Amino acid sequence: MNKRLYHAGQFVCRMFFRLFYRVEIIGKENIPSDRGVLMCSNHINNLDPPLVGAFLKRETRFMAKAELFEAPVLKKLLPKLGAFPIRRGTSDRQAMRTGLGLLKERELVGVFPEGTRSKTGRLGDGLSGVGFFALRSEADVIPCAVIGSYKPFSRIKLIYGEPLNMQPLRENKASPEQSTKAIMSGIQALLDEHKTS
Template identity: 30%
Template sequence: MPEPAPLPDPCVRNAHWRTIQFLLQNVFSFWLRYRARGLDHLPPHGGALFVINHQSFLDPLLVGLPLRRPVSYLAREDLFRVPVIGWILRNTYVMPINRDAASTSSLREAIRRLQHGFYVGIFPEGTRTETGQISPLKPGFLLLLRRTEVPIIPVGIAGAFQAYPKGRWLPWPGTVRVVFGEPLSRDDLQKFSRDQEAELLAYVRRRMLDCQAAAERWRTER
């Protein structure tokens, strides 16, 4: 097996990331009245794993937009073959994953990036919501929770589903809020044995629901 390529500095955004971030900060602030809070919960150095609810195709952009460090995401392998989109993914730290197979190599790469100091973002529902609510979580990501000691940050997005649900070609104007929650307690996580997978998934989902509810209250407040 060939050695993996050396990783870049996890605290430095490359030119592609900075350009996309600059353009979208202006567009989303106007079109989606975008705001984020809870950034004080993120470590300034070292890795962190973001567990994010999945409302729309915009979600990776919405989470990365306010950060001064890049986020490395997992994305469907077939997206890398799409013109333009594939080029963007390859140049913005995204890792391919085959959702139809046990992609242990992708999870190993995610662990490597976390240990190297990257922020890594995952969507444990596995696909975008069709109702706006957080669906039951898939268990594949639990390996990342158990194999790394980085902070686990729940992230809640509200308003992206209303602006850009499945089946819509372009996002409508709206109000989008993102809330970064407090890290999951390592003591709480260690209480769950390997036989308590369902209970651990429910615990992580509750923390994600708390963040989404906070984002929704913020989005609708007058």
């Protein structure tokens, strides 16, 4: 990861969002500064990753679909920005090892559990790999919600929730599917709480 490049890109993204949208950020204080964090967000637009990471002091290591790393420019740029690939629809062991390693090193890993953008704007089902990360690491699991249409100059809410209590699931050796369901419930709770407020 090239931290200088990352923070330069982060600055550009902040300026972009402040110029073209009315961004309201809630709950940044919920993200610990010195622990591994698995940040799980809903996914409604291609601009979600830069938005979710643009206003945080910590670098976000996003998990991104492997197809992006095959594009001529992105295949060189994304690794420098700290992103790592995952092949959707498969059991990508390399991605799992990479993600768990980052969490063990107290990094902030950003994932979109649905695996793809929602076509309806509603939260879809989460993939079990996210639950695997939560169970196999000691990272804080932070639900995140993006609310808005991304129409120019419209209002967008970005909410970082309080850490979810994953310890009972870890102690009871829950399945990745059960863990993912708990995470998706946390995201949905943020959407329900903030969508009309």
